[in-house]
Amino acid sequence: MTDPLRSLPGYALRRASSALMAELAERLAPLGLRHVEATILLIVARQPGITQSALGRMLDIQRANMTPIAAGLERRGLLLRVPSDGRSLGLTLSAEGEALLTAIKAQIDAHEASVTARIPPTHRAHLMPILHALWPEGDTE
Amino acid sequence: MTDPLRSLPGYALRRASSALMAELAERLAPLGLRHVEATILLIVARQPGITQSALGRMLDIQRANMTPIAAGLERRGLLLRVPSDGRSLGLTLSAEGEALLTAIKAQIDAHEASVTARIPPTHRAHLMPILHALWPEGDTE
DNA sequence: TATTGTTATACTCTATAACTATA
């Protein structure tokens, strides 16, 4: 039986997103990471020293929810949390976190490439302008 | 600080989806409905008598998770669950559910129209082909 | 044997409130 809501953009977007997230989760599972954890390690690699709260603002993760995620990554030896401010924690990758980074990037790249590959070439260039129109920068501030 | 993952299609899709879901949730809150509940009432309206399990397959909601959702809608007097099979429950809208339907459709239509309106006209026609490529029919069977 | 619905359970994600310490 066909889903009568297939033609609704918002609904189709949600279903596509959920299908892609499930795929990414499968790719990251062998690394022992959830997508939010992989995302955090990627961003900390690009911006070493970023504070927990700045990272939370960037990813729309609230302070209260960042704590157990960052603490978990630290406990597993992937992330270092050093006081930068007296009240702020600056995040950097541990050696082990750096070592994992290659595998994380490989999985993310493979995932994103697979997403792009599935889009018919005629439509491909239109996706990012559409998504950025629907998810403007700083839309939650 | 700008999110360095903005340019990744999969990531941007997830963020756009989550922003749109939050918008829809706000629209449906005055009706006392979550999006999954509104979706169920819409589909039951279009396909009266559909069983709980068929509905679950269509929306990718597992049997175990359909039970409390459908029971909740029945308890609130919006949905009727009548045995069709001896083991299956056929779903139909109650009079109260039918009465709510107009408001639900209005909110969903307004939401979908608002999504479409935000997409620059040049790109608009490309969204659905892209989403259907990423969310093929029956992708979970 | 397979399917339907149910219950129990658990993990993830998200959200709010209240607290401490620091700027």
Place this chain on the structure above:
DNA sequence: TATAGTTATAGAGTATAACAATA
């Protein structure tokens, strides 16, 4: 006063396993 981090808590969403009743 405002910000950063933490703890506790609660509500959704999603997943699996096991069971009874029915096909």
